[in-house]
Amino acid sequence: MSGHSNWPEWIYIGVVVALMVWVGAEAWEAERLIEHVPADAETIIVTGQQWFWTFEHEDGTKEIGELHVEVGKAYKFEIVSKDVNHSFNIHDYVVLMDAIPGRVNTVWFAPTEVGQHDIQCREYCGLIHYNMRGTLYVEAPSS
Amino acid sequence: MVLELQKPRPIWQIMFSTHHTDVGLLYLITSLAFLFLGGSLALAIRAELFLPGAQIIGDAMTFNRIFTVHGTTLIFLFILPFASAVGNYFVPIMVRYKDMAYPKLNAIAFWMIPPAGALIWLGFADFTWYATPPYSIISAPGPAADMWIFGLKILGISSVLGAINFIVTILKCKHPDMSIGQVPLLAWSFLSSSLIILVAIPTFAAALLMLLTDRLGVSGFFNPAMGGDPIAYAHLFWFTFHPEVYVLVIPAIGMMYEIIPRFSRKPIYSYNSGVFAFVLLSIVGFSSWAHHMYATGMSFTEKTVFMVGTLAAVPASAMHVFNFIATMWNGRIKFSTPMMWAVGGIALFFSAGAGGVANAAMPLDFTTHDTYWVVGHFHLFVMGTIAFGSIGFLYYMFPYVTGRMYNEKMGKIHFILSFIGTVLVFFTQHVLGLYGMPRRIFDYPPIPEWITMNQIATVGAMIIGVSMVIFLANMIYSSGKGKLANTEDPFGVGGKYYYPFEAKNPSH
Numbered sequence: 001m002s003g004h005s006n007w008p009e010w011i012y013i014g015v016v017v018a019l020m021v022w023v024g025a026e027a028w029e030a031e032r033l034i035e036h037v038p039a040d041a042e043t044i045i046v047t048g049q050q051w052f053w054t055f056e057h058e059d060g061t062k063e064i065g066e067l068h069v070e071v072g073k074a075y076k077f078e079i080v081s082k083d084v085n086h087s088f089n090i091h092d093y094v095v096l097m098d099a100i101p102g103r104v105n106t107v108w109f110a111p112t113e114v115g116q117h118d119i120q121c122r123e124y125c126g127l128i129h130y131n132m133r134g135t136l137y138v139e140a141p142s143s
Numbered sequence: 144m145v146l147e148l149q150k151p152r153p154i155w156q157i158m159f160s161t162h163h164t165d166v167g168l169l170y171l172i173t174s175l176a177f178l179f180l181g182g183s184l185a186l187a188i189r190a191e192l193f194l195p196g197a198q199i200i201g202d203a204m205t206f207n208r209i210f211t212v213h214g215t216t217l218i219f220l221f222i223l224p225f226a227s228a229v230g231n232y233f234v235p236i237m238v239r240y241k242d243m244a245y246p247k248l249n250a251i252a253f254w255m256i257p258p259a260g261a262l263i264w265l266g267f268a269d270f271t272w273y274a275t276p277p278y279s280i281i282s283a284p285g286p287a288a289d290m291w292i293f294g295l296k297i298l299g300i301s302s303v304l305g306a307i308n309f310i311v312t313i314l315k316c317k318h319p320d321m322s323i324g325q326v327p328l329l330a331w332s333f334l335s336s337s338l339i340i341l342v343a344i345p346t347f348a349a350a351l352l353m354l355l356t357d358r359l360g361v362s363g364f365f366n367p368a369m370g371g372d373p374i375a376y377a378h379l380f381w382f383t384f385h386p387e388v389y390v391l392v393i394p395a396i397g398m399m400y401e402i403i404p405r406f407s408r409k410p411i412y413s414y415n416s417g418v419f420a421f422v423l424l425s426i427v428g429f430s431s432w433a434h435h436m437y438a439t440g441m442s443f444t445e446k447t448v449f450m451v452g453t454l455a456a457v458p459a460s461a462m463h464v465f466n467f468i469a470t471m472w473n474g475r476i477k478f479s480t481p482m483m484w485a486v487g488g489i490a491l492f493f494s495a496g497a498g499g500v501a502n503a504a505m506p507l508d509f510t511t512h513d514t515y516w517v518v519g520h521f522h523l524f525v526m527g528t529i530a531f532g533s534i535g536f537l538y539y540m541f542p543y544v545t546g547r548m549y550n551e552k553m554g555k556i557h558f559i560l561s562f563i564g565t566v567l568v569f570f571t572q573h574v575l576g577l578y579g580m581p582r583r584i585f586d587y588p589p590i591p592e593w594i595t596m597n598q599i600a601t602v603g604a605m606i607i608g609v610s611m612v613i614f615l616a617n618m619i620y621s622s623g624k625g626k627l628a629n630t631e632d633p634f635g636v637g638g639k640y641y642y643p644f645e646a647k648n649p650s651h
């Protein structure tokens with residue numbers, strides 16, 4: 001070393017390492033909880049293709065560009081793609097998962113309030129990627 | 144001698160030269176030309192996004208081509224060649240050797256760049272700099288896509304040749320009296336980044352070939368319709384290009400290690416910690432590539448591993464920041480233009496790193512991934528850190544290259560406008576990402592927050608544009624008519640400089 005004491009640098013590195021450990025541990029704990037899909041979640045098959053989204057509910061009803069769900073239920077999305085990579089995104093509910101041809105990716109959410117939210121594609125998929133959008137309608141429970 | 148403009152030579156003498164300062168000059172001019180070309184595409188993108196609806200770019204395809212070529216140009220044709228320019232000028236002098244180890248190879252590595260640049264610009268591909276399959280295989284229009292693939296292939300070979308040359312020059316050609324522990328930090332930065340290139344590039348070189356044969360229909364490595372897996376490409380790509388981020392940033396940090404102590408009139412706080420952080424970064428840089436892929440459906444365990452690998456790179460980067468601040472502490476700092484750029488670059492490096500920690504944390508990544516947050520985040524590195532360090536260093540080496548001084552006042556105005564612009568564009572883009580705007584979109588719905596943020600970003604980009612015009616005028620005017628520099632101590636800070644000026648070109 002260059003003749004001077006380096007203790008401030010060691011303390012600083014220690015603080016940085018401690019911060020990173022804290023961030024990592026918090027992230028690990030949060031992600032572990034988020035990834036746990038409730039057993040009673042309804043499955044919705046989400047199909048991405050250039051350049052729109054199709055949704056298929058458990059009872060077989062299909063929707064294009066619109067998705068109707070009910071408050072208080074949990075939903076599990078099974079996301080597939082028919083052509084190129086897309087990314088299924090409901091930003092307001094932090095739902096994000098790539099639609100990749102040849103794979104089924106899953107992500108779940110449980111809407112908490114009645115309302116409308118944007119659905120969009122967040123992975124570049126070509127010409128009309130910018131307008132591969134849809135709307136999520138969260139409705140009051142039917143029964 | 145490198146005082147090119149004081150003793151004019153016919154241009155072919157420079158073009159056919161293999162002397163390191165001549166090749167350095169060629170690298171320098173090429174990289175700056177591509178900086179302005181790529182930068183004007185950025186202004187076109189920002190102008191288009193000023194308001195929802197089509198503005199100045201007629202259609203989505205043109206827009207997609209523009210952002211693809213913008214990214215490819217500034218990464219591969221500005222940042223990398225600029226670093227090579229600095230390395231060519233300074234590395235042989237810092238290790239006290241007469242030239243690069245393989246001068247002809249050096250010239251060949253440079254001359255691969257213009258044809259590669261021509262392929263990329265004449266093709267004008269649209270599949271983003273990431274060339275993601277299966278889009279790039281089944282959907283992207285040729286021959287643009289194929290020209291891009293060949294362009295990148297050539298650039299990869301050029302990088303590898305350059306890297307071999309730097310490694311051999313530093314390790315084998317350094318003066319016998321000089322131990323590796325005496326090699327200046329700027330040369331160390333080239334040693335580290337060259338080693339990363341040698342390990343990282345072959346993976347992408349293979350992926351590019353596979354992409355090409357997939358496009359030709361003779362293979363299906365990444366094409367699900369033929370049993371391939373697009374995620375395999377993502378792994379191969381990021382295995383090269385996450386470490387490549389360090390290839391880009393490490394030389395810029397090295398340049399700051401030359402500027403900061405010089406203008407603080409103090410030796411570097413800790414040479415050893417600088418070397419240690421370089422070596423550490425080049426190793427842990429390889430443990431984080433899949434943090435770009437959390438949303439591709441990776442398992443919880445995979446995500447955890449790559450999050451830890453990513454966070455592990457933070458202390459090494461933080462050591463550099465500490466070293467810079469500790470060097471400036473109690474120094475008699477002279478805020479000449481290069482110093483302003485270096486200090487601004489460090490501030491933005493810190494901000495970029497802090498944003499990176501948020502990206503790395505798994506749950507937060509699902510908010511930010513593929514939004515404008517990410518655009519803002521990596522631009523704080525490539526523009527805020529790397530371009531700031533590089534431009535600062537360009538001002539620093541300007542008197543050595545031209546024998547004249549740039550206009551100090553214009554240099555400072557350039558810095559102030561660029562800094563304000565960079566903050567306006569890229570900090571705003573972070574916020575825009577939190578509002579959910581995806582990246583790579585030609586048009587957006589008229590959501591009030593999105594419009595406001597986009598307008599702030601566009602104004603910032605135009606401020607950078609103005610500053611770059613000032614920069615160009617300053618460089619052109621001062622290299623011909625600037626006041627003669629005192630080449631012993633052009634900045635009046637005393638001490639011993641590393642001069643390319645001392646390099647003797649036998650053919651001159």
